[in-house]
Amino acid sequence: MRFNISKELLDQIQELIHQRNDKDLELLLNDLHYADIAEIFDEIAIEEAIYIFKILDSEITADILKELEEDVREKILHGLSPKEIAEELDELDTDDAADIIAELSQSKKAEVISELEDVEHAKDIVDLLRYDENTAGGLMGKELVKVNENWNVLTCVKEMRSQAEHVTRVHSIYVVDDDNRLKGRLSLKDLLTTSTKTPISEVYIKKVDFVRVDDSNVEVARIMQKYDLEAIPVVDELGRLVGRVTIDDIVDVIKEEADKDYQMAAGITQDVEAGDSVFELIKARLPWLLIGMVIEIVASFVLKDNESAFKQYSTLIIFVPLLSATAGNIGVQASAIVVQGLANGSLKEFSKNYFKKELVVAMISGITISLFLLSFHSIVYGQYHVGIAISISIIVVIMFAAMLGTVVPLFLHKNKIDPAIATGPFITTTNDVFGILLYFAIARLILGL
Template identity: 60%
Template sequence: MTPFKLTDELVEQIEQLIDSQQNTELVKLMDDVHYADIAEIINELNEDEATYLIKLLETDKTSDVLTELDEDVREAILKNLSAKEIADELGELDTDDAADIIGELPNSIVQEVISEIEDREHAKDIVDLLRYDENSAGGLMAKELVKVRENWDVLKCVKEMRAQAENVTRVHSIYVVDEEDKLKGRLSLKDLLTTSTRTHIADVYIPKVDSVNVNEKPEEVAKIMSKYDLEAIPVVDEIGRLVGRITIDDIVDVIREEADKDYQMAAGISQDVEADDSIWQLTRARLPWLFLGLVGGVGAAAIMGGFEEMISKHAILFFFTPLIAAMAGNVGVQSSAIIVQGLANDDLKGSVGSRLIKEMLLALLNGVILAAILLLFTWVWKGDFLTALAISISLIAVILVAGFIGTFIPLFLHKRGIDPAIATGPFITTSNDIFGILIYFWIAKIVLGI
């Protein structure tokens, strides 16, 4: 299968077919195109063209297309669809995707859309999902699953599974519940096929099954599924009843969104934005951290102003200021990045104290090696051993402090329930710049006896 490639020629061809309303040719062209690729095409069309194409194609395809569209494009299309048309699209989707789309609709039409969904059980499941916080396992799960009761025999179990499987896109697991729908375990398909039809499920099911509570954070669900290589995980309520399942495709979305957010935060962008957002939105996301950088720069300049006399006597100290600031920022970002990654992957072992000691030893080793190189270079270049020694000792101290700040700050933020990714960007760089320059000139003043 040749990978799909969106070209300007293809987009232009589709626009021409829409403009001339050549519906037969348009449907034929889209017939073998995957829904994710159709979504990529629609993202390039204007609002009227996108709506036209969605209305033209069959709902069994366009419903999946809607889930893949950029949020602003989907919002524009849904605005041009009637409540009945939206309901028809939702009727083809799994409950989790349907609930996500309904959550984006204006409150004024939500009830009307739900009332237009023909499958009342499907509508009931969607409404049930809407009551969960979107930032929870309940808000992430789907209601579609296959479950059997422990008191059924194998024959009845197979019959019930066939009926349930009609509404499930992919059967990852067969869950076993009791009469109160409390999760008891899972059923192996192999055991089901090789067991007598008269055998009760209670005698063959596997009691051990990983599950998550409806209130669990999506990030924690992602960690569990990643750790145990799960394709799906059941979700239970506060009293242990099976209420849904979360599949790997939803977790991939969670991981991607979390990675995007952490990357932007590390780059000094305080809000979730995209390249196509307005200039005002992008400015609001970037300006706070740029302002912090400005404050840090002014602070560093003020500190240097306090050592103006020393700089005038030893001008060489001024030339090494960018190096000291850069090393402080780099070491701090490196340390914080390792800690944040460890926290995200739940890989950090031992106490905070042991982690700090390890980072300090690492910073000391790196500092000594770099300082020795700098000492030799400066001494040979300027022939002033004492000044070279002052700069080199300052470098070791700055690296140690930067390593401490880069390690301690993300651990501290994590303990306080604040996303530690904030500590990998301008926050660490700016704070280390200020402390680094202050330490640099202070040590230089002591060593040079000024």
């Protein structure tokens, strides 16, 4: 059954907190999934969330901690001592623990690490903190199951049982050599159907997909998506197995990239959320608004220069808003498909075949729209020659918008700039200026102005 937060549930929780009835509160919350409790924390006062956090078992609260929104988690961590935070992190996988520690101040970070009881766990966390958060090293966890290629099946099974105690979920069994270099992977089926005395070197699969610690998180996501992987091993510069990235981490990466691209397409220059301050929201949204205003001022000068044309043929100016909107829509549609193709790997660079296809689509769309406009203009205004000039201009402008929408994101991608920029105000405002220039230039040419 799907969980929904009701007013009755919130009232019940708040009443139990007010009564300091820890026993009934714990019984009520223990029946809920940790992700649902994290959702409740978003709906109640931070003091109430901290109170609940302190009465629940660390095994539950550790999972709650990783599910919380960053701003809520920051406030809860602020209300906990370094020792209390360390108790939570001891229950988490190394990658989740490292992510949380990275959010702390430098002084508190050192205090928390010193309070971790499991020394090996602490060493792994410190090791992960060395990597950039947007790389495979920053994504990976240290928990995995590995066997040596020189062992036999019986030894492998014994070692796997021991290692699996510290791994939440076993996705794969990796094979390494004496220097911990990744050699391949082991099929569980082969392990179960092979003699216990058989050397692993005779049965393991040498072909294994992997990523390097400095590969970008987006590249890791692309590889895992392409090969439909639940986990992928991570190796260092010497090819040594240092960790693994699991599918839950990749889902977060994909979501973050989608959110970022969506905001960039809307002209928001940096990652913001509804809970951010007014200053942060303005700083993220105002730059493109100012850039768009400057570009539109240029468009207004273009209109002014063509004042004589629409004085003689007034219907020319009537169709300018339609021209701008249509060109903007065509450009955004074209760029959105290219950006999507670059993101999922179906389009890696400029393709003549795709470019021709996009031009054909734009031409057919332009002809269809222009025929409608020609008919409308002829019926309503009766100026057939003006209608023809407007219709031909619209076709050219739409073709130009499609070309711009296709080429610009590819150019940005080639120059290591996020092509998602091209799906927002950049395309629409640029199309406004050039579209209006082309529109009046063609109209003047056809009408002999």
